Amino acid sequence: MRAWDRYWFGPVAAIRPYLAMKAVLCLLAFDVWVLHVPVGWRYGTDGFNVAHFHWLDVLQPMPSPELYVGLMVAVGMLALVCVFSDPGRWARTLLALLYTYGWTMSLFDVYQHHYLLSLILIAFVFFPRARALVVSRTGTPAVSAWAYALVGATVAIAYVFAIVTKLEAEWQTGELIRRLASPALASVWAWAESQGMSPGLFWQGQALIAIVTECVLVVGYALAPRVDDLGSRWLRLIAWFALAAAISLHAGTELFLRLQIGWFSYYMILIAAIYFLPSSVLVRVHALGGRPAAGLASLRSAASAVPRRAMLIGVASVAALVGGAGFAVSLPGAGTVGLIAASAVVGGALLAAAFGRLHEVTPPVLATGMAAVLMWATFVLSSARVEYYDGLGRFLQSRGAEAAAMAAFEQARRYRSSRE
């Protein structure tokens, strides 16, 4: 095997691509529901929008809260369906497309990590279709997963260019990090100053630490696909360093800098844990958290014993639950997504029944039901709806639409009181 083949097609512990996909998709589902939906009201305001690409501006209709919120509700549900079951590469492809359209539709969303997530979702399409059952049964079997190595390379490239940015003057002098410092970092600085440290040394030191940490991460991600195959002690040591670097860099960012970057840090820590922790640790983590998926996978074989009529009644019940959950959250576009998802459940089941393979759709059907329940619970328990209607109310007030603003505030108040 040539070096190229060994790097991209060599064996990695199956648990890594498996967990990478499931964990990122799980985080993504709650990310879009908790952080994206609350700002959905702003799409199409003042009849104005600019997409990331001119051709998209020409092709797409004016984005609206219905379109954006509906899209995010759908992305979250589809992500969880892929977590709880393995419907196929078509589902991952659809997820990557919907999510990517979600941010490219408007320059409202210029977060670079949403672009990174799109790249990762595209790579997920090519991840092996490993089942929870197989992974937990056999411990750490090895798979060839070139897309897993590609995600690592993509993250490494992102860090390389992040380092290049930090070589600019304001990073080198520490000026930029000083201006972004949170009160916590300011307190550390006050303490360092009391110990006689000069401001230049302190702030430059912070910038230097960030650069060195990112260098460690680049090396770590570049070598990660070879750790399981070579099993070298040095590679394992580098992996531990890289994990420590990822945690300190991203936890430090959350703690010490005033940035609005959503859950980016959590994604990066999660991905680092999966790439750098020993596979035996990941297997143990999976044994704790992967039971719902394993349970659903086992239902596939159990479902073959269930009478066809009972199966169809079950499918209809799940479809009703999914549709109902969409309407119950009372957000624009969510009801439509509920209807589409319910139709997909019924349509998919009928199509499978026509080919005598009804039992095969049991896991995705149940996964859709679970995703819908979690979606409903997330909106009921989180502040997403309160923030949505508060934001809408404030905007309408700024435009002089007092009556509509009051209606939005009233809705926010209702959801706020229902959480108390």
Added chain:
Amino acid sequence: LTTPTSPDTLASPPPGRARFIVSLFILAWLVWQGAVPLSYYVRGGVQEDQRFSWRMFSQVWLASKSCNVLAFEVVAPSSPGEPPSVRRLDLRHVLHSIWVEQARQNRGPLVEKFLRARCDRDPSVLQVEIMRTCPVAPGPVLPEVDRRLTCHVDPPSGGPPRTP
């Protein structure tokens, strides 16, 4: 636990020709991932559109935060013989604050679309102008931007525009 594994459950390397195609895909992906951020640096000068270049929290981004954006419209006179008037737009009342933020970052397509939208919205608007000024400060010097769009080809009658 007796579920049979599908052929790609424990995936093996793609065979011969498929591996070659996947290798080409990987290569193209890597070139794309390298070339797009590199193009930012190749373009030279102060590039303010930093999307897809992994330039998180750059000095250009920080410098643009202290820029100021102003917009004006030249409006046709309400009665014949009067000169057109100039009015200043309160951007926060006609655009979401994020668009104003983006105008500070000199996003060309946004500015052009805004100018066009103002012309289309009100037939009495003869010309729209948007200006960005940035204070002189240490770090990158962001250029002043002054873009205007003439909504109507016919020149307004009644003399030069008057400011309110």
